[in-house]
Amino acid sequence: MASAKPYPSPPPSPVPSRVDPILRNVLRYTISAKEYKTLHDYVITRSPPALRKRAPPPAQVNSIARVSDDANTAAIRASLRVFIASQTGLQIWDLITTRIFGRGRPQKNKLKTSIFRSPNLRLSLSVSLILFLHRLLFRFLTRLRNNLQTRDADPFRQRNPRVARALTSRLAPAAGASLAGFALGVYPADQLRLTIAIYVATRAAEYAYNSFENDGWFRNKPWWWGSWMMMPLATGQLLHAFVFDRDCFPKAYGDFILSYTPNYLQRRPPAYPPSLPWPEPNTVVDSLATMSRLNWPPFISPMLFPNNPTPLPSTLAAISPITSPAHPSIAHLSCALLHPSNPSCSKTFLTYVLTAFPPLVKFFTLIFALFSLPRYKSYISSPFKELNVLAKRVLRMTLFITMAIGTSWGSICFFANTFPRQFLPTQRWFLGGFLGGLWAFLERKGGRSNFLYSVRLSIDSTWKVGKKRGWWNGIKGGDLGVFVMGLMVINMIYERDASAVQGSIVRRGLGFLRDGDHVNRITGRMEEKSDREKSL
Numbered sequence: 001m002a003s004a005k006p007y008p009s010p011p012p013s014p015v016p017s018r019v020d021p022i023l024r025n026v027l028r029y030t031i032s033a034k035e036y037k038t039l040h041d042y043v044i045t046r047s048p049p050a051l052r053k054r055a056p057p058p059a060q061v062n063s064i065a066r067v068s069d070d071a072n073t074a075a076i077r078a079s080l081r082v083f084i085a086s087q088t089g090l091q092i093w094d095l096i097t098t099r100i101f102g103r104g105r106p107q108k109n110k111l112k113t114s115i116f117r118s119p120n121l122r123l124s125l126s127v128s129l130i131l132f133l134h135r136l137l138f139r140f141l142t143r144l145r146n147n148l149q150t151r152d153a154d155p156f157r158q159r160n161p162r163v164a165r166a167l168t169s170r171l172a173p174a175a176g177a178s179l180a181g182f183a184l185g186v187y188p189a190d191q192l193r194l195t196i197a198i199y200v201a202t203r204a205a206e207y208a209y210n211s212f213e214n215d216g217w218f219r220n221k222p223w224w225w226g227s228w229m230m231m232p233l234a235t236g237q238l239l240h241a242f243v244f245d246r247d248c249f250p251k252a253y254g255d256f257i258l259s260y261t262p263n264y265l266q267r268r269p270p271a272y273p274p275s276l277p278w279p280e281p282n283t284v285v286d287s288l289a290t291m292s293r294l295n296w297p298p299f300i301s302p303m304l305f306p307n308n309p310t311p312l313p314s315t316l317a318a319i320s321p322i323t324s325p326a327h328p329s330i331a332h333l334s335c336a337l338l339h340p341s342n343p344s345c346s347k348t349f350l351t352y353v354l355t356a357f358p359p360l361v362k363f364f365t366l367i368f369a370l371f372s373l374p375r376y377k378s379y380i381s382s383p384f385k386e387l388n389v390l391a392k393r394v395l396r397m398t399l400f401i402t403m404a405i406g407t408s409w410g411s412i413c414f415f416a417n418t419f420p421r422q423f424l425p426t427q428r429w430f431l432g433g434f435l436g437g438l439w440a441f442l443e444r445k446g447g448r449s450n451f452l453y454s455v456r457l458s459i460d461s462t463w464k465v466g467k468k469r470g471w472w473n474g475i476k477g478g479d480l481g482v483f484v485m486g487l488m489v490i491n492m493i494y495e496r497d498a499s500a501v502q503g504s505i506v507r508r509g510l511g512f513l514r515d516g517d518h519v520n521r522i523t524g525r526m527e528e529k530s531d532r533e534k535s536l
Contacts, residue, residue, distance in 0.1 A: 210500035263339065
């Protein structure tokens with residue numbers, strides 16, 4: 001006996017000849033006919049009779065969709081969905097950061113602003129406008145290109161040959177639609193907008209390199225060539241900014257470095273009197289910057305010269321609790337500050353490596369394990385193989401980060417014992433970071449995303465340092481220009497060589513940005529080649 005339905009089906013109602021305009025517009029801009037049919041088959045047919053009587057049948061919704069312009073309606077519908085989803089996500093994120101992550105911390109008094117000046121609202125509006133304008137421009141320019149290629153447009157092409165060649169180019173719709181990126185200007189010009197512009201620009205450079213590589217430009221590159229070569233320059237600049245321009249340095253990046261520097265930054269001893277001052281890690285770093293400007297003064301031990309009234313320069317008096325009891329055989333003030341109880345610089349470096357390696361192993365094991373959760377099926381089918389790959393990734397990354405941080409700190413002692421005091425007193429910080437970044441060679445086969453992340457941070461830091469020191473002046477709306485140019489390059493590369501755009505999610509996103517097509521344009525062998533991690 002067949003199971004009875006929870007509610008008896010009412011007799012089908014005839015399709016009304018006239019549709020309410022409000023209902024027509026609501027249905028048109030909220031849901032497509034195909035989506036409504038799926039919703040009707042799986043949800044509405046199982047709902048109470050009162051709701052089923054009021055809900056229009058799929059045939060009626062389909063007739064409404066045929067009357068409207070499908071492409072424009074779909075663009076408005078997608079933009080509204082993006083606006084609602086982004087606004088909801090930002091509100092949830094604010095709730096999480098204030099109620100969960102901000103628990104126990106002093107809450108900042110936020111100024112009440114109008115809802116139209118809310119950063120979250122303007123960001124959601126900006127993203128939805130970019131999507132809507134991008135689809136509109138891409139469709140318009142595609143139609144214009146097709147019309148200009150017909151015989152009826154011969155007189156126009158003859159009168160305007162250059163304009164005709166530009167508009168009929170294969171890349172014209174992709175380039176022109178990128179002008180929708182100026183809608184990012186709806187969002188206020190702050191750090192997030194600059195970060196988005198830098199991210200898109202570096203992605204464009206990455207995809208451009210991939211396109212050149214696919215065309216055979218780097219066919220005879222040496223075996224050691226790769227994206228890891230950007231890391232020494234990035235870490236050199238970041239270390240220099242960390243010491244001399246910490247306000248232009250990413251705070252999270254600096255906190256990570258300081259938290260995994262157990263030997264070179266002396267913490268307050270447990271038995272040290274709480275009433276006496278002890279230099280904080282940032283104070284130690286500031287003191288190292290002062291030593292650089294003073295051409296790295298020597299260490300005068302108060303134990304050997306107790307009658308010396310000024311064992312330290314007046315600008316370095318804050319580090320006296322660390323340097324006063326330092327080992328008398330230490331010759332350089334920087335060494336007395338970094339490892340006061342051990343006169344051997346090499347032994348201190350080795351001790352750092354052995355001390356910092358275990359906690360970093362735990363940290364990266366947790367991080368890589370979380371990122372491996374989506375691939376749990378492969379761990380079930382071949383656990384030993386996947387665990388071996390995971391262990392290698394963790395060890396390579398841990399060794400790279402440990403040696404990079406240790407080399408950057410250890411280079412201070414190495415340069416103090418090797419170079420004359422007046423030789424590159426401040427520039428040696430860049431050189432020390434450069435040497436630390438060379439350890440990226442260990443992660444050259446799978447660390448491109450990490451290297452590009454550091455490069456983006458370095459670009460952002462360099463821009464801020466240059467503005468701070470007067471090397472250049474910012475152009476109003478310059479970040480919008482960078483964002484539009486980056487988006488234009490990405491669109492043109494995607495049109496010309498889709499395999500150069502790595503990541504199926506990125507390619508599907510570009511398809512959605514154009515015409516709502518979620519289908520990946522690359523299949524088979526080309527898809528596998530594109531998704532494989534490359535080295536530059």
